Amino acid sequence: MNEQAYILAFDQGTTSCRSILFDSKFSIVDISQLEIEQHYPHDAWVEQDAEEIYQTQVKTAHDVLQKTGVKPSEVAGIGITNQRESFVVWDKHTGKPVHPCIVWQDRRTATKCDAMAKQEISHIIRRKTGLLSDPYFSGTKLQWLLEHVLGAKGKAENGDYLFGTIDTWLIWKLSGGKFHITDVSNASRTLLFNIHTLDWDDELMEYFDVPRAMLPRVVDSSGQLAKTQPSIFGGVPIPITGIAGDQQSALYGQICHQPGMVKNTCGTGAFVLMNVGNRCPVTQDDGLLRTVAWRINGKLTYALEGSVFFAGATIKWMQKNLQLFNSPQESEEIAASVPDTAGVYFVPAFAGLGTPYWDPGARGTIIGLTQAAGKAHVVRAGLESLAYQVQDVIQIMQKTSDLKVVDLRVDGGVSENKFFLQFLSDISGVKVIKPEITETTALGAAFLAAQGSDICNEDDINRYWSASLSYIPHMSESKRNFLHNQWKRAVERSRRWYVE
Secondary structure: OOOOOEEEEEEEOOOEEEEEEEOOOOOEEEEEEEEOOOEOOOOOOOEEOHHHHHHHHHHHHHHHHHHHOOOHHHEEEEEEEEOOOOEEEEEOOOOOEOOOEEOOOOOOOHHHHHHHHOOHHHHHHHHHHOOOOOOOOOHHHHHHHHHHOOOHHHHHHOOOEEEEEHHHHHHHHHOOOOOOEEEHHHHOOOOOEEOOOOEEOHHHHHHHOOOHHHOOEEEOOEEEEEEOOHHHHOOOOOEEEEEEEHHHHHHHHOOOOOOOOEEEEEOOOEEEEEEEEOOOOOOOOOOOEEEEEEEEOOEEEEEEEEEEOOOHHHHHHHHHOOOOOOOHHHHHHHHHOOOOOOOOEEEOOEOEEOOOOOEOOOOOEEEOOOOOOOHHHHHHHHHHHHHHHHHHHHHHHHHHHOOOOOEEEEEOHHHHOHHHHHHHHHHHOOEEEEEOOOOHHHHHHHHHHHHHOOOOOHHHHHOOOOEEEEEOOOOOHHHHHHHHHHHHHHHHHHOOOOOO
16 A cells, blocks of 8 residues: 555444544544434434534544644545435535435334335345335335425436435535445445345335436445545545445455455444355345445445344443443443353343344343342343344354354444453354454445555455454353353243334
8 A cells, every 4th residue: 555645434423423544554543523413303203414414524524634734635535434324315406405314213114114014015125125124224214205395206306306325415515516426335225226236226216206317326335436526625636435334334344355254343233244245145034134245346245234223222221221330341340240140131122123033022121030130140141132132143144144154353332341252252152353443334444445546455455454352262062052042032032022
């Protein structure tokens, strides 16, 4: 990599915008971060100000360059990673959003999705997109917007209103409206993109009543993709050379470039992704999502994805609601103070269960309590629940893909908890690796951007990833199977509890 080159990663998340500057050896030079507001106009609705997202992202970029003294001309490329399913619709003539950004957490179309799940269209969606009929994805909410914003349908058909996930919105604004693009990883999260033909799907567009004229052009995840208008960075246009949705970017940043490699980003929730190569596993009722991981130089990579709703949020709940400890760090010490959970299992289904169950009616359960159980056993059971949920996903991934997981690469806030990492290794039976650089989402965007700038290749990138900690399993197979089977029994008792 050119010793004088820097890569600027835009990490646009659900609650903040960050700009991270990497040097020629992919070390972090500096980070700038600013929070963004979320708005809740109605129950289960979640919105953001799209203009605030753009302005905040640009402000962090200016800030990190100013703090480091790096000139825009020294930045070889910008890599963008983003909250994947959130989207914006805007007027291409004025550049103004016609409605607030609808965030991936928004569930205003839940009733419609419930109805869809009982119809043939759900099978068509599953087969073509690899996704489920769920408001998590943007298709039903885009349909809602076109129906509820006056005149939007006609303007969309004429190409006057444009649609984009957050990467698309940022690039359109950064380029002064010259580029209306998205990459394959973000397109694959919309319910509108066929992950086999790699194009917007006519049948799905007709079903959701979304005109092709408003959809962006789909490009590779790495390459000379766009340029910023010169006025944004002191008269210097900076190439945009990498794009990927946040979880796919983390997979790339963890150097999971070969089939069978798995990463687990464990923050508020946990996202487990497995690289499955250039062939998408056949659709089946396994609770896993099929998604496009990335496309580089026309070479496509798919991933299997599993979602755990409550990971770090479980620790926070034990701290705030039950007041079992004063800080997340303290939970590690308390859990390690007892040899086991004394038969206690904690299923943190506070808002249902994700992969592989997809049961919105499941509710949180603590079971197996006896007089021998105390605070430490409940805390330990809570931390163990994170590992059990990840193992549920890994187990089904191996069966679906027919690939054996050799190691599991972890990042996210919960990866600071050593008790969790060791128990995850024990219950999964695989080595768990924590990388030296834990900003893997931004690092993945930087890797993609560096390749797209032609200043390094994949072999170069592999040399810049290193492990900081590794955990190997110590548990016997018989004990592992017993504990996991008991966990599954606890899960069954938590399921289908809530009835509306």
